[in-house]
Amino acid sequence: MDFAGLWNTLTATQPAPPHWLVLGSAAVALLTILPHPVWRLSRNVVTIAHEGGHGLAALLTDRELAGIRLHSDTSGLTISSGPPTGPGVILTAAAGYTAPPLLGLGGAALLAGQHVTQLLWIAIVLLAGLLVMIRNAFGVLSVVLTGAAFFLISWYGSSQLQAAFAYVGVWFLLLAGVRPVLELQGKRRHEGARNTDADQLAHLTHIGPLFWVALFLLTALAALALGGSWLLAL
Template sequence: MMNHGISDVWQRVLGTQQAPPHWLVLVCAGGALLAMLPHPVWRVSRNVVTIAHEGGHGLAALLTGRRLHGIRLHSDTSGLTVSSGRPTGPGMVLTAAAGYTAPPLLGLGGATLLAFGHITALLWLCTALLAVMLPRLRNAFGLLTVLVTGGAFFAVSWWGTEQLQAGFAYLGVWFLLVAGVRPVLELQAKRRRGGARDSDADQLARLTGVGGLLWVALFLVIALSCLLAGGSQLLGR
Protein backbone atom coordinates (compact mmCIF):
# COMPACT_ATOMS: atom_id res chain seq x y z
CA MET A 1 0.00 0.00 0.00
CA MET A 2 2.77 2.40 0.97
CA ASN A 3 4.73 1.68 -2.22
CA HIS A 4 1.57 2.13 -4.23
CA GLY A 5 0.92 5.47 -2.51
CA ILE A 6 4.46 6.69 -3.17
CA SER A 7 4.16 5.61 -6.79
CA ASP A 8 0.94 7.61 -7.14
CA VAL A 9 2.61 10.70 -5.67
CA TRP A 10 5.55 10.50 -8.06
CA GLN A 11 3.22 10.02 -11.00
CA ARG A 12 1.43 13.21 -10.00
CA VAL A 13 4.70 15.13 -9.56
CA LEU A 14 6.37 13.93 -12.76
CA GLY A 15 3.21 13.82 -14.85
CA THR A 16 1.16 16.62 -16.35
CA GLN A 17 -2.16 18.07 -15.27
CA GLN A 18 -5.01 19.46 -17.28
CA ALA A 19 -4.96 23.20 -17.93
CA PRO A 20 -7.41 25.13 -15.75
CA PRO A 21 -10.30 26.98 -17.39
CA HIS A 22 -9.37 30.32 -18.94
CA TRP A 23 -11.53 32.23 -16.48
CA LEU A 24 -9.47 30.84 -13.59
CA VAL A 25 -6.23 32.00 -15.21
CA LEU A 26 -7.69 35.51 -15.57
CA VAL A 27 -8.99 35.51 -11.99
CA CYS A 28 -5.51 34.55 -10.77
CA ALA A 29 -4.00 37.41 -12.78
CA GLY A 30 -6.48 39.81 -11.19
CA GLY A 31 -5.75 38.38 -7.75
CA ALA A 32 -2.02 38.94 -8.28
CA LEU A 33 -2.67 42.58 -9.14
CA LEU A 34 -4.86 43.01 -6.07
CA ALA A 35 -2.10 41.52 -3.91
CA MET A 36 0.40 44.01 -5.32
CA LEU A 37 -1.37 47.34 -5.80
CA PRO A 38 -3.08 48.32 -2.49
CA HIS A 39 -0.33 49.46 -0.13
CA PRO A 40 -1.60 47.70 3.05
CA VAL A 41 -1.87 44.38 1.19
CA TRP A 42 1.48 44.93 -0.52
CA ARG A 43 3.14 45.31 2.89
CA VAL A 44 2.27 41.66 3.52
CA SER A 45 2.51 40.12 0.06
CA ARG A 46 5.87 41.80 -0.60
CA ASN A 47 7.43 39.31 1.82
CA VAL A 48 7.11 36.69 -0.92
CA VAL A 49 9.13 38.92 -3.25
CA THR A 50 11.72 39.42 -0.51
CA ILE A 51 12.10 35.65 -0.11
CA ALA A 52 12.75 35.32 -3.85
CA HIS A 53 15.05 38.38 -3.87
CA GLU A 54 17.28 37.20 -1.02
CA GLY A 55 17.12 33.62 -2.24
CA GLY A 56 18.44 34.88 -5.57
CA HIS A 57 21.39 36.55 -3.85
CA GLY A 58 22.10 33.38 -1.88
CA LEU A 59 21.88 31.03 -4.86
CA ALA A 60 24.10 33.25 -7.01
CA ALA A 61 26.66 33.42 -4.20
CA LEU A 62 26.80 29.62 -3.95
CA LEU A 63 26.93 29.10 -7.72
CA THR A 64 29.82 31.53 -8.11
CA GLY A 65 31.89 29.91 -5.36
CA ARG A 66 31.27 32.46 -2.63
CA ARG A 67 30.66 31.38 0.97
CA LEU A 68 27.09 32.03 2.06
CA HIS A 69 26.92 32.95 5.76
CA GLY A 70 23.22 33.57 6.14
CA ILE A 71 20.00 35.27 5.06
CA ARG A 72 17.77 37.58 7.10
CA LEU A 73 14.21 38.56 6.26
CA HIS A 74 12.76 41.52 8.18
CA SER A 75 9.20 42.49 9.05
CA ASP A 76 9.51 45.72 7.03
CA THR A 77 9.96 43.48 3.93
CA SER A 78 13.67 44.29 3.66
CA GLY A 79 16.28 41.56 3.71
CA LEU A 80 20.00 40.91 3.93
CA THR A 81 22.17 38.16 2.47
CA VAL A 82 25.73 37.89 3.75
CA SER A 83 28.41 36.08 1.79
CA SER A 84 32.19 36.24 1.64
CA GLY A 85 34.74 35.83 -1.11
CA ARG A 86 36.46 38.14 -3.53
CA PRO A 87 35.10 41.67 -3.01
CA THR A 88 35.19 42.30 -6.75
CA GLY A 89 34.92 40.29 -9.94
CA PRO A 90 32.18 38.38 -11.77
CA GLY A 91 31.06 36.40 -8.72
CA MET A 92 30.33 39.51 -6.69
CA VAL A 93 28.64 41.21 -9.66
CA LEU A 94 26.37 38.23 -10.34
CA THR A 95 25.52 37.93 -6.64
CA ALA A 96 24.56 41.59 -6.41
CA ALA A 97 22.58 41.49 -9.66
CA ALA A 98 20.61 38.37 -8.72
CA GLY A 99 18.28 40.00 -6.19
CA TYR A 100 15.96 42.14 -8.30
CA THR A 101 16.12 39.74 -11.23
CA ALA A 102 15.24 36.61 -9.24
CA PRO A 103 11.45 37.14 -8.74
CA PRO A 104 10.60 37.80 -12.42
CA LEU A 105 12.95 35.06 -13.63
CA LEU A 106 11.38 32.60 -11.19
CA GLY A 107 7.99 33.71 -12.44
CA LEU A 108 9.05 33.08 -16.03
CA GLY A 109 10.37 29.64 -15.13
CA GLY A 110 7.13 28.86 -13.33
CA ALA A 111 5.09 30.04 -16.31
CA THR A 112 7.06 27.69 -18.56
CA LEU A 113 6.36 24.74 -16.25
CA LEU A 114 2.67 25.60 -16.18
CA ALA A 115 2.58 25.98 -19.96
CA PHE A 116 3.71 22.34 -20.20
CA GLY A 117 1.14 21.21 -17.63
CA HIS A 118 3.50 20.58 -14.68
CA ILE A 119 1.32 22.13 -12.00
CA THR A 120 2.09 19.69 -9.17
CA ALA A 121 5.79 19.65 -10.05
CA LEU A 122 5.88 23.44 -9.73
CA LEU A 123 4.31 23.30 -6.26
CA TRP A 124 6.78 20.65 -5.12
CA LEU A 125 9.74 22.49 -6.60
CA CYS A 126 8.76 25.67 -4.73
CA THR A 127 8.41 23.66 -1.51
CA ALA A 128 11.86 22.14 -2.03
CA LEU A 129 13.51 25.50 -2.72
CA LEU A 130 11.99 26.98 0.43
CA ALA A 131 13.12 23.96 2.45
CA VAL A 132 16.68 24.37 1.16
CA MET A 133 16.58 28.03 2.18
CA LEU A 134 15.55 27.29 5.79
CA PRO A 135 19.02 26.33 7.18
CA ARG A 136 20.45 29.57 5.79
CA LEU A 137 18.04 31.83 7.68
CA ARG A 138 19.42 33.69 10.68
CA ASN A 139 16.42 35.38 12.30
CA ALA A 140 13.06 34.31 13.71
CA PHE A 141 10.92 36.37 11.34
CA GLY A 142 12.70 34.91 8.34
CA LEU A 143 12.19 31.37 9.63
CA LEU A 144 8.50 32.02 10.29
CA THR A 145 7.92 33.61 6.88
CA VAL A 146 9.56 30.79 4.94
CA LEU A 147 7.90 28.08 7.07
CA VAL A 148 4.44 29.57 6.51
CA THR A 149 5.05 30.01 2.78
CA GLY A 150 6.54 26.55 2.34
CA GLY A 151 3.79 25.02 4.46
CA ALA A 152 1.15 26.59 2.23
CA PHE A 153 2.78 25.17 -0.91
CA PHE A 154 3.10 21.72 0.66
CA ALA A 155 -0.46 21.65 2.00
CA VAL A 156 -1.95 22.63 -1.36
CA SER A 157 0.22 20.16 -3.28
CA TRP A 158 -0.59 17.28 -0.89
CA TRP A 159 -4.23 17.81 0.02
CA GLY A 160 -5.56 20.27 -2.54
CA THR A 161 -7.90 19.36 -5.36
CA GLU A 162 -6.63 19.71 -8.92
CA GLN A 163 -8.45 23.01 -9.35
CA LEU A 164 -7.11 24.37 -6.05
CA GLN A 165 -3.58 23.35 -7.03
CA ALA A 166 -3.97 25.02 -10.41
CA GLY A 167 -5.36 28.21 -8.91
CA PHE A 168 -2.63 28.40 -6.25
CA ALA A 169 0.14 27.74 -8.79
CA TYR A 170 -1.16 30.23 -11.34
CA LEU A 171 -1.73 32.88 -8.67
CA GLY A 172 1.83 32.44 -7.36
CA VAL A 173 3.40 32.65 -10.80
CA TRP A 174 1.30 35.65 -11.83
CA PHE A 175 2.28 37.35 -8.59
CA LEU A 176 6.01 36.86 -9.16
CA LEU A 177 5.66 38.18 -12.70
CA VAL A 178 3.67 41.33 -11.90
CA ALA A 179 5.27 41.99 -8.50
CA GLY A 180 8.76 41.77 -9.98
CA VAL A 181 8.22 45.21 -11.51
CA ARG A 182 7.11 47.26 -8.50
CA PRO A 183 10.26 46.83 -6.31
CA VAL A 184 12.40 48.14 -9.18
CA LEU A 185 10.23 51.26 -9.44
CA GLU A 186 10.36 51.65 -5.65
CA LEU A 187 14.15 51.31 -5.76
CA GLN A 188 14.51 54.15 -8.25
CA ALA A 189 12.12 56.33 -6.23
CA LYS A 190 14.30 55.82 -3.14
CA ARG A 191 17.46 56.51 -5.13
CA ARG A 192 15.96 59.74 -6.44
CA ARG A 193 15.38 60.85 -2.84
CA GLY A 194 18.91 59.83 -1.87
CA GLY A 195 17.69 57.07 0.43
CA ALA A 196 19.23 53.97 -1.17
CA ARG A 197 22.94 54.63 -1.46
CA ASP A 198 23.81 51.01 -0.62
CA SER A 199 21.18 49.49 -2.90
CA ASP A 200 22.02 46.62 -5.22
CA ALA A 201 22.14 49.03 -8.17
CA ASP A 202 24.59 51.35 -6.40
CA GLN A 203 26.77 48.47 -5.27
CA LEU A 204 26.87 47.27 -8.87
CA ALA A 205 27.78 50.78 -10.00
CA ARG A 206 30.76 50.76 -7.68
CA LEU A 207 31.76 47.25 -8.76
CA THR A 208 31.49 47.81 -12.52
CA GLY A 209 31.75 51.54 -13.15
CA VAL A 210 28.36 51.38 -14.89
CA GLY A 211 25.92 53.94 -13.50
CA GLY A 212 23.31 52.82 -10.98
CA LEU A 213 20.49 54.17 -13.14
CA LEU A 214 21.53 51.85 -15.96
CA TRP A 215 21.40 48.89 -13.59
CA VAL A 216 17.91 49.91 -12.48
CA ALA A 217 16.94 50.16 -16.16
CA LEU A 218 18.32 46.65 -16.75
CA PHE A 219 16.34 45.30 -13.78
CA LEU A 220 13.19 46.91 -15.19
CA VAL A 221 13.76 45.56 -18.71
CA ILE A 222 14.23 42.04 -17.33
CA ALA A 223 11.11 42.32 -15.14
CA LEU A 224 8.94 43.64 -17.98
CA SER A 225 10.31 41.09 -20.45
CA CYS A 226 9.56 38.24 -18.05
CA LEU A 227 6.06 39.62 -17.45
CA LEU A 228 5.39 39.78 -21.19
CA ALA A 229 6.85 36.35 -21.98
CA GLY A 230 5.46 34.62 -18.89
CA GLY A 231 2.04 36.22 -19.22
CA SER A 232 1.85 35.13 -22.84
CA GLN A 233 2.56 31.55 -21.82
CA LEU A 234 -0.03 31.59 -19.05
CA LEU A 235 -2.72 33.06 -21.27
CA GLY A 236 -1.81 30.99 -24.29
CA ARG A 237 -1.93 27.53 -22.76
Protein backbone atom coordinates in the same frame (compact mmCIF):
# COMPACT_ATOMS: atom_id res chain seq x y z
CA MET B 1 2.14 6.19 -1.40
CA ASP B 2 5.39 4.48 -2.49
CA PHE B 3 8.26 6.25 -4.25
CA ALA B 4 7.11 5.17 -7.72
CA GLY B 5 3.63 6.51 -7.04
CA LEU B 6 5.01 9.79 -5.71
CA TRP B 7 7.29 10.15 -8.72
CA ASN B 8 4.40 9.53 -11.11
CA THR B 9 2.34 12.14 -9.28
CA LEU B 10 5.12 14.73 -9.45
CA THR B 11 5.90 14.19 -13.13
CA ALA B 12 2.32 13.83 -14.36
CA THR B 13 0.63 16.59 -16.29
CA GLN B 14 -2.69 18.10 -15.26
CA PRO B 15 -5.55 19.23 -17.50
CA ALA B 16 -5.29 22.82 -18.70
CA PRO B 17 -7.38 25.09 -16.44
CA PRO B 18 -10.31 27.06 -17.81
CA HIS B 19 -9.46 30.47 -19.20
CA TRP B 20 -11.48 32.23 -16.51
CA LEU B 21 -9.22 30.71 -13.84
CA VAL B 22 -6.09 32.02 -15.56
CA LEU B 23 -7.55 35.52 -15.88
CA GLY B 24 -9.05 35.44 -12.40
CA SER B 25 -5.73 34.42 -10.85
CA ALA B 26 -4.05 37.37 -12.60
CA ALA B 27 -6.66 39.70 -11.11
CA VAL B 28 -6.14 38.23 -7.63
CA ALA B 29 -2.37 38.66 -8.00
CA LEU B 30 -2.87 42.32 -8.96
CA LEU B 31 -5.01 42.85 -5.87
CA THR B 32 -2.11 41.64 -3.71
CA ILE B 33 0.27 44.12 -5.34
CA LEU B 34 -1.52 47.40 -6.08
CA PRO B 35 -3.16 48.34 -2.74
CA HIS B 36 -0.37 49.54 -0.47
CA PRO B 37 -1.67 47.94 2.79
CA VAL B 38 -1.86 44.54 1.08
CA TRP B 39 1.48 45.05 -0.67
CA ARG B 40 3.04 45.79 2.70
CA LEU B 41 2.30 42.16 3.62
CA SER B 42 2.67 40.39 0.26
CA ARG B 43 6.02 42.07 -0.39
CA ASN B 44 7.52 39.64 2.14
CA VAL B 45 7.15 36.92 -0.51
CA VAL B 46 9.14 39.07 -2.94
CA THR B 47 11.82 39.53 -0.28
CA ILE B 48 12.06 35.75 0.12
CA ALA B 49 12.63 35.39 -3.64
CA HIS B 50 14.99 38.39 -3.73
CA GLU B 51 17.28 37.19 -0.95
CA GLY B 52 17.02 33.62 -2.21
CA GLY B 53 18.30 34.88 -5.56
CA HIS B 54 21.30 36.48 -3.88
CA GLY B 55 21.98 33.28 -1.95
CA LEU B 56 21.64 30.94 -4.92
CA ALA B 57 23.90 33.14 -7.06
CA ALA B 58 26.50 33.17 -4.29
CA LEU B 59 26.49 29.37 -4.13
CA LEU B 60 26.61 28.97 -7.92
CA THR B 61 29.60 31.31 -8.18
CA ASP B 62 31.48 29.44 -5.44
CA ARG B 63 31.14 32.14 -2.80
CA GLU B 64 30.73 31.15 0.84
CA LEU B 65 27.17 31.84 1.93
CA ALA B 66 27.14 32.77 5.62
CA GLY B 67 23.41 33.34 6.05
CA ILE B 68 20.23 35.17 5.06
CA ARG B 69 18.05 37.43 7.19
CA LEU B 70 14.48 38.51 6.42
CA HIS B 71 13.03 41.46 8.35
CA SER B 72 9.48 42.47 9.19
CA ASP B 73 9.86 45.76 7.26
CA THR B 74 10.23 43.59 4.09
CA SER B 75 13.95 44.28 3.85
CA GLY B 76 16.51 41.49 3.83
CA LEU B 77 20.21 40.78 3.99
CA THR B 78 22.31 38.06 2.40
CA ILE B 79 25.86 37.67 3.68
CA SER B 80 28.46 35.91 1.56
CA SER B 81 32.23 36.02 1.44
CA GLY B 82 34.74 35.63 -1.33
CA PRO B 83 36.70 37.83 -3.72
CA PRO B 84 35.54 41.47 -3.33
CA THR B 85 35.56 41.96 -7.09
CA GLY B 86 34.95 39.84 -10.16
CA PRO B 87 32.03 38.02 -11.80
CA GLY B 88 30.98 36.12 -8.67
CA VAL B 89 30.20 39.15 -6.52
CA ILE B 90 28.66 41.01 -9.48
CA LEU B 91 26.29 38.14 -10.31
CA THR B 92 25.42 37.77 -6.62
CA ALA B 93 24.55 41.46 -6.33
CA ALA B 94 22.55 41.43 -9.58
CA ALA B 95 20.53 38.34 -8.68
CA GLY B 96 18.24 39.96 -6.11
CA TYR B 97 15.91 42.12 -8.20
CA THR B 98 16.03 39.73 -11.14
CA ALA B 99 15.13 36.62 -9.10
CA PRO B 100 11.35 37.16 -8.61
CA PRO B 101 10.51 37.77 -12.30
CA LEU B 102 12.84 34.99 -13.48
CA LEU B 103 11.29 32.58 -10.97
CA GLY B 104 7.90 33.65 -12.28
CA LEU B 105 9.07 33.00 -15.84
CA GLY B 106 10.23 29.51 -14.88
CA GLY B 107 6.91 28.89 -13.18
CA ALA B 108 5.04 30.07 -16.27
CA ALA B 109 7.01 27.59 -18.37
CA LEU B 110 5.99 24.76 -16.05
CA LEU B 111 2.35 25.82 -16.06
CA ALA B 112 2.38 26.14 -19.85
CA GLY B 113 3.47 22.48 -19.87
CA GLN B 114 0.63 21.68 -17.43
CA HIS B 115 3.03 20.69 -14.63
CA VAL B 116 1.09 22.17 -11.72
CA THR B 117 2.07 19.60 -9.09
CA GLN B 118 5.70 19.68 -10.16
CA LEU B 119 5.77 23.46 -9.78
CA LEU B 120 4.37 23.28 -6.25
CA TRP B 121 6.95 20.73 -5.16
CA ILE B 122 9.86 22.56 -6.77
CA ALA B 123 8.78 25.59 -4.73
CA ILE B 124 8.74 23.47 -1.56
CA VAL B 125 12.27 22.18 -2.25
CA LEU B 126 13.60 25.68 -2.93
CA LEU B 127 12.01 27.02 0.25
CA ALA B 128 13.44 24.12 2.28
CA GLY B 129 16.90 24.88 0.90
CA LEU B 130 16.48 28.55 1.77
CA LEU B 131 15.30 27.74 5.29
CA VAL B 132 18.65 26.12 6.06
CA MET B 133 20.39 29.45 5.51
CA ILE B 134 17.95 31.71 7.40
CA ARG B 135 19.54 33.28 10.49
CA ASN B 136 16.70 35.11 12.25
CA ALA B 137 13.33 34.21 13.77
CA PHE B 138 11.16 36.35 11.49
CA GLY B 139 12.89 34.88 8.45
CA VAL B 140 12.29 31.34 9.67
CA LEU B 141 8.62 32.13 10.32
CA SER B 142 8.16 33.70 6.87
CA VAL B 143 9.73 30.78 5.00
CA VAL B 144 7.99 28.11 7.09
CA LEU B 145 4.55 29.69 6.60
CA THR B 146 5.12 30.07 2.88
CA GLY B 147 6.37 26.51 2.53
CA ALA B 148 3.48 25.19 4.63
CA ALA B 149 0.98 26.87 2.31
CA PHE B 150 2.56 25.19 -0.72
CA PHE B 151 2.68 21.81 1.03
CA LEU B 152 -0.91 21.88 2.28
CA ILE B 153 -2.28 22.93 -1.11
CA SER B 154 -0.19 20.34 -2.98
CA TRP B 155 -1.03 17.49 -0.57
CA TYR B 156 -4.66 18.14 0.34
CA GLY B 157 -6.00 20.55 -2.29
CA SER B 158 -8.14 19.54 -5.22
CA SER B 159 -6.66 19.76 -8.69
CA GLN B 160 -8.52 23.01 -9.38
CA LEU B 161 -7.40 24.54 -6.08
CA GLN B 162 -3.81 23.55 -6.84
CA ALA B 163 -4.05 25.14 -10.28
CA ALA B 164 -5.58 28.35 -8.88
CA PHE B 165 -2.89 28.60 -6.19
CA ALA B 166 -0.08 27.94 -8.68
CA TYR B 167 -1.39 30.46 -11.21
CA VAL B 168 -1.85 33.16 -8.56
CA GLY B 169 1.69 32.53 -7.31
CA VAL B 170 3.25 32.71 -10.77
CA TRP B 171 1.26 35.79 -11.80
CA PHE B 172 2.29 37.38 -8.51
CA LEU B 173 6.00 36.84 -9.15
CA LEU B 174 5.71 38.12 -12.72
CA LEU B 175 3.71 41.22 -11.80
CA ALA B 176 5.45 41.91 -8.49
CA GLY B 177 8.86 41.91 -10.16
CA VAL B 178 8.15 45.40 -11.49
CA ARG B 179 7.07 47.34 -8.39
CA PRO B 180 10.23 46.80 -6.25
CA VAL B 181 12.39 48.18 -9.08
CA LEU B 182 10.25 51.32 -9.25
CA GLU B 183 10.45 51.60 -5.47
CA LEU B 184 14.21 51.18 -5.69
CA GLN B 185 14.59 54.14 -8.04
CA GLY B 186 12.13 56.19 -5.99
CA LYS B 187 14.18 55.50 -2.89
CA ARG B 188 17.35 56.57 -4.68
CA ARG B 189 15.77 59.73 -6.11
CA HIS B 190 13.71 60.98 -3.18
CA GLU B 191 15.59 59.64 -0.17
CA GLY B 192 19.10 59.81 -1.60
CA ALA B 193 19.76 56.15 -0.78
CA ARG B 194 23.16 55.11 -2.08
CA ASN B 195 23.53 51.64 -0.57
CA THR B 196 21.13 49.82 -2.90
CA ASP B 197 21.96 46.81 -5.06
CA ALA B 198 22.20 49.15 -8.07
CA ASP B 199 24.72 51.37 -6.29
CA GLN B 200 26.78 48.39 -5.16
CA LEU B 201 26.85 47.13 -8.76
CA ALA B 202 27.88 50.59 -9.96
CA HIS B 203 30.78 50.51 -7.51
CA LEU B 204 31.81 47.03 -8.63
CA THR B 205 31.52 47.61 -12.38
CA HIS B 206 32.03 51.38 -12.79
CA ILE B 207 28.75 51.42 -14.74
CA GLY B 208 26.21 53.94 -13.47
CA PRO B 209 23.45 52.77 -11.10
CA LEU B 210 20.74 53.90 -13.54
CA PHE B 211 21.99 51.25 -15.97
CA TRP B 212 21.39 48.56 -13.36
CA VAL B 213 17.97 49.92 -12.43
CA ALA B 214 17.07 49.89 -16.13
CA LEU B 215 18.38 46.34 -16.46
CA PHE B 216 16.30 45.19 -13.48
CA LEU B 217 13.20 46.84 -14.95
CA LEU B 218 13.80 45.46 -18.43
CA THR B 219 14.22 41.95 -17.00
CA ALA B 220 10.98 42.25 -15.04
CA LEU B 221 8.99 43.61 -18.01
CA ALA B 222 10.40 41.02 -20.42
CA ALA B 223 9.62 38.17 -18.01
CA LEU B 224 6.09 39.53 -17.54
CA ALA B 225 5.48 39.82 -21.27
CA LEU B 226 6.86 36.38 -22.11
CA GLY B 227 5.52 34.56 -19.07
CA GLY B 228 2.14 36.23 -19.41
CA SER B 229 1.89 35.13 -23.04
CA TRP B 230 2.63 31.54 -21.99
CA LEU B 231 0.01 31.61 -19.23
CA LEU B 232 -2.60 33.08 -21.55
CA ALA B 233 -1.61 30.65 -24.32
CA LEU B 234 -1.13 33.48 -26.80
